[in-house]
Amino acid sequence: MEFVDEKRYRKIKNGVGRAIADFNLIEEGDRIAVAVSGGKDSYTLLHILESLRRRAPVKYELVALTIDSGYPGFRSDVIAAHLREHGFTHHVEATTHYDIIREKRRPGSSYCSICARLKRGVLYTLAQKMGCNKLALGHHLDDFVETLLLNQFFVGTLKAMAPRMLADNGETTVIRPLVYVEERKIIPFARENRFPVVCCCCPVCGKADIQRKRMKELLKALERENPFVKRSLLRSLANVQPRHLLDRELQRVCAVP
Numbered sequence: 001m002e003f004v005d006e007k008r009y010r011k012i013k014n015g016v017g018r019a020i021a022d023f024n025l026i027e028e029g030d031r032i033a034v035a036v037s038g039g040k041d042s043y044t045l046l047h048i049l050e051s052l053r054r055r056a057p058v059k060y061e062l063v064a065l066t067i068d069s070g071y072p073g074f075r076s077d078v079i080a081a082h083l084r085e086h087g088f089t090h091h092v093e094a095t096t097h098y099d100i101i102r103e104k105r106r107p108g109s110s111y112c113s114i115c116a117r118l119k120r121g122v123l124y125t126l127a128q129k130m131g132c133n134k135l136a137l138g139h140h141l142d143d144f145v146e147t148l149l150l151n152q153f154f155v156g157t158l159k160a161m162a163p164r165m166l167a168d169n170g171e172t173t174v175i176r177p178l179v180y181v182e183e184r185k186i187i188p189f190a191r192e193n194r195f196p197v198v199c200c201c202c203p204v205c206g207k208a209d210i211q212r213k214r215m216k217e218l219l220k221a222l223e224r225e226n227p228f229v230k231r232s233l234l235r236s237l238a239n240v241q242p243r244h245l246l247d248r249e250l251q252r253v254c255a256v257p
């Protein structure tokens with residue numbers, strides 16, 4: 001695919017390339033399932049991985065996977081048509097997740113946690129079924145730092161996301177190649193390249209979790225003073241000083257006297 005703004009495309013591509021190199025995200029012979037929800041992030045991830053694949057010295061394959069959670073009105077056909085037009089191997093898995101959520105969700109509890117958990121389970125199973133050893137997810141830099149802050153502010157744990165980790169099934173390696181790419185680069189990229197973004201049609205579609213929204217606002221305010229605040233938070237995740245934390249298990253491992 002020819003991308004509209006060559007400079008923006010290169011910046012995103014270089015960020016993804018750097019993440020792949022830093023965390024060894026892609027290896028010779030990989031068959032990578034890419035979760036394509038129909039949102040800007042997943043389209044961007046898939047197209048960038050494909051453009052890298054064409055020139056990469058290592059051989060790897062991409063398989064796009066879409067989970068239809070059963071929310072009425074979800075246009076998986078729009079996603080399928082776009083991916084077909086661009087020559088991707090694509091599979092849509094229809095599920096009855098919406099029925100399960102309606103039945104199991106406790107009143108007042110979050111839709112997203114149960115929905116995402118169900119989706120993740122199907123993605124792991126599907127990836128394996130399709131012969132994929134890796135599953136690529138479209139989380140970007142903002143997702144990493146917002147999750148870091150959310151966990152610190154509301155959960156009391158020092159934890160963000162992993163760019164590469166073995167999934168709970170012990171088989172699939174989850175990778176997040178957009179870790180170095182800011183959302184503000186993805187938004188215009190997806191728009192100008194006319195990716196057909198579709199709504200997930202769930203009851204909370206488009207309404208960002210209130211606490212996550214507050215983290216976004218906080219980061220935006222801090223950026224007015226320090227434009228590199230998000231980068232700095234991300235860098236902190238790669239520059240951990242265990243001896244200056246309070247985790248006793250970590251202190252034991254690091255043999256703090």
Ligand code: SF4
Pocket residue numbers: 111112113115116200202203204205206
């Ligand atoms: S926004 Fe909707 S589709 Fe996405 S995880 Fe939450 S409930 Fe599921």
